[in-house]
Amino acid sequence: MLKSFVLTFFLTSIAIVTWGQPDLSYYLPEGVTYDPAIPTPKAIIGHEVGEWHVTHDRLVNYMYALDRASDRVSLEVTGYTYEGRPLLLLTITSPKNHEKLEAIRTQHLQLTDPSKSASLDTKSMPIVFYIGFSIHGNEASGVNAGLLAAYHFAAAQGKEIESYLDNTIILFDPSYNPDGMQRFSSWVNSRKSQVTSTDPSDTEHNEAWPGGRFNHYWFDLNRDWLVAQHPESQARVKSFQRWKPNVLTDHHEMGTNATFFFQPGVPSRVHPLTPDKNFELTKRMGEFHAKALDQIGSFYYTQEGYDDFYYGKGSTFPDVQGAIGILFEQASSRGHAQESINGVLTFPFTVRNQFTTALSSLKAVNAMREDLLNYQRQFFKDAVADAAKDPVKAYLFGAPKDPVRAFYLAEIIARQNVDIYKASATQTINGKNYEAASSYVVPLNQSQYKLIKGMFEKRTQFKDSLFYDISSWTLPLAFGLDYEELKSAPALGEKVTQPKLPAGKRIGGKSEYAYVFESNGYYAPRAIYRILNRGLRLKVASSAFYHSDGRKFEAGALLLEVGSQEKSADQIEYIVNEIVEKDGIDVYAFNSGLDYRGVSLGSGSFLPIKKPVIAMLVGDGVSATDAGEVWHMLDTRFQIPVTLIPVNVFDRASLSKYNTIILPPTVSTPSISEATKERLKTWTQNGGVIIGLENAVGWLTNMGLGRFDMKKEEEKKDAPVKARPYGDIDEYTGAQETSGAIFEATVDLTHPLLYGYTNPRMAIFKSNNLFMEKAKNAYGNPVVFTASPLLSGYISKPNYAKVKESAMAGVTAMGQGRVIGFTDNLCFRAFWLGSNKMLMNAIYYGPLISSTSSR
Numbered sequence: 001m002l003k004s005f006v007l008t009f010f011l012t013s014i015a016i017v018t019w020g021q022p023d024l025s026y027y028l029p030e031g032v033t034y035d036p037a038i039p040t041p042k043a044i045i046g047h048e049v050g051e052w053h054v055t056h057d058r059l060v061n062y063m064y065a066l067d068r069a070s071d072r073v074s075l076e077v078t079g080y081t082y083e084g085r086p087l088l089l090l091t092i093t094s095p096k097n098h099e100k101l102e103a104i105r106t107q108h109l110q111l112t113d114p115s116k117s118a119s120l121d122t123k124s125m126p127i128v129f130y131i132g133f134s135i136h137g138n139e140a141s142g143v144n145a146g147l148l149a150a151y152h153f154a155a156a157q158g159k160e161i162e163s164y165l166d167n168t169i170i171l172f173d174p175s176y177n178p179d180g181m182q183r184f185s186s187w188v189n190s191r192k193s194q195v196t197s198t199d200p201s202d203t204e205h206n207e208a209w210p211g212g213r214f215n216h217y218w219f220d221l222n223r224d225w226l227v228a229q230h231p232e233s234q235a236r237v238k239s240f241q242r243w244k245p246n247v248l249t250d251h252h253e254m255g256t257n258a259t260f261f262f263q264p265g266v267p268s269r270v271h272p273l274t275p276d277k278n279f280e281l282t283k284r285m286g287e288f289h290a291k292a293l294d295q296i297g298s299f300y301y302t303q304e305g306y307d308d309f310y311y312g313k314g315s316t317f318p319d320v321q322g323a324i325g326i327l328f329e330q331a332s333s334r335g336h337a338q339e340s341i342n343g344v345l346t347f348p349f350t351v352r353n354q355f356t357t358a359l360s361s362l363k364a365v366n367a368m369r370e371d372l373l374n375y376q377r378q379f380f381k382d383a384v385a386d387a388a389k390d391p392v393k394a395y396l397f398g399a400p401k402d403p404v405r406a407f408y409l410a411e412i413i414a415r416q417n418v419d420i421y422k423a424s425a426t427q428t429i430n431g432k433n434y435e436a437a438s439s440y441v442v443p444l445n446q447s448q449y450k451l452i453k454g455m456f457e458k459r460t461q462f463k464d465s466l467f468y469d470i471s472s473w474t475l476p477l478a479f480g481l482d483y484e485e486l487k488s489a490p491a492l493g494e495k496v497t498q499p500k501l502p503a504g505k506r507i508g509g510k511s512e513y514a515y516v517f518e519s520n521g522y523y524a525p526r527a528i529y530r531i532l533n534r535g536l537r538l539k540v541a542s543s544a545f546y547h548s549d550g551r552k553f554e555a556g557a558l559l560l561e562v563g564s565q566e567k568s569a570d571q572i573e574y575i576v577n578e579i580v581e582k583d584g585i586d587v588y589a590f591n592s593g594l595d596y597r598g599v600s601l602g603s604g605s606f607l608p609i610k611k612p613v614i615a616m617l618v619g620d621g622v623s624a625t626d627a628g629e630v631w632h633m634l635d636t637r638f639q640i641p642v643t644l645i646p647v648n649v650f651d652r653a654s655l656s657k658y659n660t661i662i663l664p665p666t667v668s669t670p671s672i673s674e675a676t677k678e679r680l681k682t683w684t685q686n687g688g689v690i691i692g693l694e695n696a697v698g699w700l701t702n703m704g705l706g707r708f709d710m711k712k713e714e715e716k717k718d719a720p721v722k723a724r725p726y727g728d729i730d731e732y733t734g735a736q737e738t739s740g741a742i743f744e745a746t747v748d749l750t751h752p753l754l755y756g757y758t759n760p761r762m763a764i765f766k767s768n769n770l771f772m773e774k775a776k777n778a779y780g781n782p783v784v785f786t787a788s789p790l791l792s793g794y795i796s797k798p799n800y801a802k803v804k805e806s807a808m809a810g811v812t813a814m815g816q817g818r819v820i821g822f823t824d825n826l827c828f829r830a831f832w833l834g835s836n837k838m839l840m841n842a843i844y845y846g847p848l849i850s851s852t853s854s855r
Helices: 002-018 043-045 058-070 095-099 103-110 141-154 159-166 178-190 230-244 276-295 347-367 367-388 401-413 449-456 524-533 567-582 624-637 674-685 697-701 728-734 797-803 833-848
Strands: 075-081 084-094 127-133 168-173 247-254 260-262 324-333 336-341 342-345 394-398 421-423 427-429 432-434 439-443 484-486 491-493 512-517 537-540 558-561 585-590 606-607 614-618 640-644 660-663 689-693 741-747 762-765 783-792 807-816 817-822
Touching: 043 058, 043 141, 058 084, 058 141, 058 178, 075 230, 084 141, 084 230, 095 103, 095 159, 103 168, 103 230, 103 367, 127 141, 127 230, 127 347, 127 367, 127 567, 127 606, 141 159, 141 168, 141 247, 141 324, 141 674, 159 168, 168 347, 230 401, 247 347, 260 276, 260 347, 276 347, 276 367, 276 807, 336 394, 336 660, 336 833, 342 347, 342 394, 394 401, 394 833, 401 439, 401 833, 432 484, 439 491, 512 567, 524 558, 524 567, 524 762, 524 833, 537 833, 567 585, 614 624, 624 640, 624 833, 640 697, 674 689, 674 807, 689 697, 689 833, 697 817, 741 807, 762 783, 762 833, 783 797, 817 833
Parallel strands: 127 168, 127 247, 247 324, 614 640, 614 660, 660 689, 689 817
Antiparallel strands: 075 084, 084 168, 260 324, 336 342, 394 439, 394 484, 421 439, 421 491, 427 432, 512 558, 512 585, 537 558, 537 606, 741 762, 741 783, 807 817
């Protein structure tokens, strides 16, 4: 009897997977009628929801069809992805609300202004609900559920939906990540069999590197809400700040063997700036999700596994701005159907769970409407009161030697609807000079007080030692800026609404002899490539020298000769003007090379720079996000071409084409033949430069390319093992991870890797447990962590002992070539601008580093 039941269940499951494609009745709630004038998804996309993975073009077509057919829907294009796909936002509400939408928005924003919010009657105000899907492109149940949600919101009939839409402004984002979504849908659709394979080993369930999770440059967009470095994030942050929603939902997927998760997450892992009331409201909303999932028989969990700490995540970003962020995580079929420990998991089943919680979210925000509106009002009222009690009254930041980095931080701050001002006057504080032209002030006495604290604070004490993401992101440290906590309200200069990229200056007019510019500016690497790519010769100073007017130029300044070039003085002047205007660099004209205080311009201490021809290893075994950060920086910031060589092509690639090879961090050891390793050694000995990042440093050492010894655990002979409860395994091992913290290092400003830096101390972002031994060579330690290096974030005690006075960078000479290793991320998530220059210096000046400094 039991065998018969099992066989029947197995055959039924196979039948569902193979032939049983559900229609709309599988998803839609019972007892609801739908307006026949509103097209169903199938009528536009050509297949039932869940039968195929919808492609982005078809998704867009359906949203436009709803816009045309329904007076509940209005559609706008808020931006475009890197690949040119439109970013859509639908506003869905009742027709009568559409007629006065701007008035509703304006009134709603007054809730965030304590000087106006007290007079508002929240009993009659609509709530603003932002709902978005699949920021990770291969977590496709969300975006496909969005088809159903959009249809339901536009076409459902009856008093319930009409009441909801009268009382709700729905901001509907059908695809947070169009480029990744399209990449994934193309993969699974092109590999779907007529008889669906549920085998996890099937090609449909194993996408090729880098997968559809990421955007075009392989960034995780769910880490970009706060700093908004990508067009997708910038568009949605603009919409968020324009409306200030009360609730934002974020539909994700997780491992196939899981069930369904909804927030709140682990209580001890909530950021301290998030009010306790936020957790309470999130928990109340969870009761609506639980009831809805119970009704369809779906299992779920909550208050486990996930945190609410990093404000760069979509479900946490709202929590510091008077709103509630909700994360949904659905077990993923990673295709159309897949075996799991819970049986065969079908794509339609995953879509139904996401759709069900989209509806329960709408129900919850309506049932809790007044509470959520009142919470938003109280949040900003409390924020202003907390600001008044805070001993810090404002933050001042700037970079007189590099106004571009200060500009980029100002841009992030202004984008988040934070009031920011230019400094009213040049001033010196704690020995640091803050020039009015390149410094900014952010007063804390404003409604976004808590978000400002979240951007600027340094924190080293935590309730919990586990983090789903990074534990610190102090933005002035990330940008390598000087900054101060001002204890009295400062005089404010002009308010900054749209920061403008600073332009450089021409000093001394046109020269027939030479031009010089310093390498302090952020875009100096772009200026260097601009010159070299035009066929001009450029040299870098290895010693200080002087202009005839007495100005001193430090090592790292760039010398562009005029008379000896193949281009005319007029042509060179045109390029110089480009550097000034486009790269924000100050360029000085020299009319004589004579210098009795330092070295003359004809000195051998000026070293020629070669145009870099760069290759970077990508593909299986390589960390896509880390490789993407380097690609994005070179391509979009510095406009330097880089050849991305897949691992499976590397063995047959002609290395002689390149003079620089970058090895990004790895997630597993890439498969490279022994013959290629030998070719790499020969290529390096003949003058090539290899740059290894993070754990690629260990890989280089194992291949015999460089000497980068790591600190090891000290063996304690006969030491008794401390007993620990079995149930603490995950918590203890997780606490040993350094998920992302900020440490202080001392730097050798005379070393070529540090050309262009002016501060002998630097903030370094560390998200690994790699601790390099210092070189025994006295000249071989250009970057070393201090004896008390923790600036902000969490690190375990054993790992903190290791990071102290460990090396972060090192160089090994191999013949005429150099192997350069960095244990940490130099361009983290596109906003860690403070350390970018070290990587660029390794590219430009690696060949010039003396072998005497080899590790």
